[in-house]
Amino acid sequence: MIATVDALAPRRGAALLLEVLRSEGVRHIFGNPGTTELPLIDALTETPDIAYVLALQEASAVAMADGYAQAARRPAFVNLHTAGGLGHGFGNLINAHVSGTPLVVTAGQQDSRHAITDPLLFGDLVAIADPVVKWAREVTNADQLAILLRRAFHDCGAAPSGPVFLSLPMDVMDAMTAAPAGEVSTIDHRAVAGSLTILADRLAGIAPGRLALIAGDEIDSSDASAQAVALADALGAPVYGSSWPAHIPFPTAHPLWAGNLPTKANEIAEILGAYDAVFALGGKSLITVLYTEGSAVPPGTRVFQLSADVRDLGRTYTTELSMVGDIRASLDVLLPLLAERLRPRADAYAALRARAAGARAERRAKLAAAADAAFADPVIAPLVAAREVARAVGHDTAIVDEAPATLVHLRTFLDSPNTHQYAAMRGGVLGWGMPASVGYSLGLDRAPVVCVVGDGAALYSPQALWTAAHEDLPITFVVINNAEYNILKRFMKSQDHYASVRANRFIAMDLVDPRIDFPALAASMGVPARRVTAAGDIAPAIEAGIRSGRPNLVEVVVQAT
Structure with missing residues (x-):
């Protein structure tokens, strides 16, 4: 039976917020409290199944939530203290934004009933947060809490994933509401890319040994490491990691692992210039740090891309074919298409795998010798x-x-x-x-x-x-x-x-x-x-x-x- 608003006992906005968090699977709140967060802290007294993880400064709270979300592979919830606390956390919010970490970031706001008097610690939290989040909004009524929180959890994990922000005025968190908490929605974001038959034809048409793969961070968030390994094995292709990665989503013990790319465009180009084509799995794989002359992708190198984030496809480098889609779901479709096309040259790909194993052993021996010498x-x-x-x-x-x-x-x-x-x-x-x-x-x-x-x-x-x-x-x-x-x-x-x-x-x-x-x-x-x-x-x-x-x-x- 679905409860109606009239059937629900009124409770404070903070209690409603915790009902939503519990149903969304939240078990930890990362934060550092101030006066405006006290309604939430008080409500936690009666919510023993949600733990408050106390950071001693807001930058730490944001990074703790970031680490949790990456490890647990689900959104994390962080609660900061007004404009000052949001400012303290801003550096690590930039990290979360660049990494695409799914965070629901909240901050307590001054009681809106005296906002017109410019009280201490009052600020335009939405405007402050806006540059580093997918969207930012202030809750103006306790009845809005459930809908906006559900939306925040949905949107922070949808491609391109990243933090979202809600400002929580103190009076909203203390107000009584009979609004329902609602229920968790099931949303399947794993869309399969189009043009995979065309991609299979083009990859199979590249001469063995002339294609390199780039394993981006998106392989990790898509849980597609096994599929990436299968793709590399099928093509006998060396696999490079992103130049500035959040993760290494390919087994470093695998013979085809070639290490992470450097962070200068000219050095990246020197590596990629040894191949006729590159296939980048995930976006933002060629991040550079210091300026050098020229493009990271040398002239004449064919580029193929697969990412759930349409913003990065063809953004910086001209691509022969870029596809929007979840990496795991798309590779599951691509691999059988590719297998039948690669079969006539199976011996050539097997030889590439064997050669890679020998080259890897030689590289590691030199590395060990250098460490031994020092x-x-x-x-x-x-x-x-x-x-x-x-x-x-x-x-x-x-x-x-x-x-x-x-x-x-x-x-x-x-x-x-x-x-x-x-x-x-x-x-x-x-x-x-x-x-x-x-x-x-x-x-x-x-x-x-x-x-x-x-x-x-x-x-x-x-x-x-x-x-x-x-x-x-x-x-x-x-x-x-x-x-x-x-x-x-x-x-x-x-x-x-x-x-x-x-x-x-x-x-x-x-x-x-x-x-x-x-x-x-x-x-x-x-x-x-x-x-x-x-x-x-x-x-x-x-x-x-x-x-x-x-x-x-x-x-x-x-x-x-």
């Missing part, structure tokens, strides 16, 4: 630190990575069949990694997580240590400490015309005088820690941290630039 250096080399971290973590433990000094090396050393192991900060705004690892562990039902973070990045959101301790989460924080802003200093040193290079003086680049004492910082927030200065101690320290099943921190002191 193992005894008096100060740990970043290459060695990355190898030892990868060795300690293994195949099963999730990695959240925000350590610029070792990031590229760590991705290179990964050798795992696990396609859901690795997460990184795609938006480029520091302060994501440590709190994201808190959300990641919660999203994986409190599974162990290793958070690899640079010393500079760690100082943007160190409050996450407290939340990890408060929640007693099995997170091992590995701080790669070179006591400097390594990426910035390396770039400056590469610019021969810079006065800084001639003077050998780099202003605001060094975190010294005093150096940050990370074990002391961790201890102040209830997290045991140790400092490692010898390469041979890295893996044992991380392994012990994982085994402990408790939050812990390992500081690894590495070479500066």
Whole structure:
């Protein structure tokens, strides 16, 4: 029997909000409360099945929700405090926006009955949030809550996925309403792309060995890793990861895995120039960081794209054929079409797979030799630190990575069949990694997580240590400490015309005088820690941290630039 409005007992808007959250499967609210959030905090007293995860600053709250949504593979709910709290969270909202993380972001708003008097903490929250969300709206009546919340959960996960925002005035959350909470809608977003027969014909017409695949982040959100592997095997095609990825959705132990693309257009073009065509699975796979002359896609290279996000198709590079569709659903249709067309040249594709296995073994041997040669250096080399971290973590433990000094090396050393192991900060705004690892562990039902973070990045959101301790989460924080802003200093040193290079003086680049004492910082927030200065101690320290099943921190002191 469907309840009518008259049949429902009036309850506060905050209670109605929690009814909707419960039905949408929400089990955690990430936030940092202020006065305008107190109606929600009070209503949680009678809602024990929804836990409030307390962050000590709003940037951490947003990143925790981001990590949770990525790990749990469902939308997360975050509650911020008025204009100031929304401003604090803005950097990590940019990260979530760029990564396409499905978040329902809310913020308490001043009581609308005295908005005309410009009260303290009042602001135009909708206008503030608008640049980094799919849409933003203020709830003006408690009866609107259920419809707008359902809409928010629907829309944040629909392609292109990303955060949405609701402003929640204090009087709306306290108002009585008899409006029904409604029910969850079932919406199948997995549309199959058109033109797949044409695509199969064209891919089969490319000479064996002349096609490269690009495995974008969308493979992860579509849960299409198995299909991507089947496609690569069928074509004997090398698989490159996105240049600036949120995930590595292809098994790094697979012989056809060729690593992530570089972040300069000229270096990407040098790699892609070895092929007649590329097939990009997912959008935004060729993100560049520093400007270089020329296009990332060299002239004459044929481009094929498949993405659920129509905005990226043909956006920057001319494509021979781009298709809108869910990657998993579309590949499930494409693979049988392709198999019959590839059968006449099956031996050629098998030879490519065998050759790739040999080339991979050779690359990994050279990589190991380079790390071995630097193992005894008096100060740990970043290459060695990355190898030892990868060795300690293994195949099963999730990695959240925000350590610029070792990031590229760590991705290179990964050798795992696990396609859901690795997460990184795609938006480029520091302060994501440590709190994201808190959300990641919660999203994986409190599974162990290793958070690899640079010393500079760690100082943007160190409050996450407290939340990890408060929640007693099995997170091992590995701080790669070179006591400097390594990426910035390396770039400056590469610019021969810079006065800084001639003077050998780099202003605001060094975190010294005093150096940050990370074990002391961790201890102040209830997290045991140790400092490692010898390469041979890295893996044992991380392994012990994982085994402990408790939050812990390992500081690894590495070479500066």
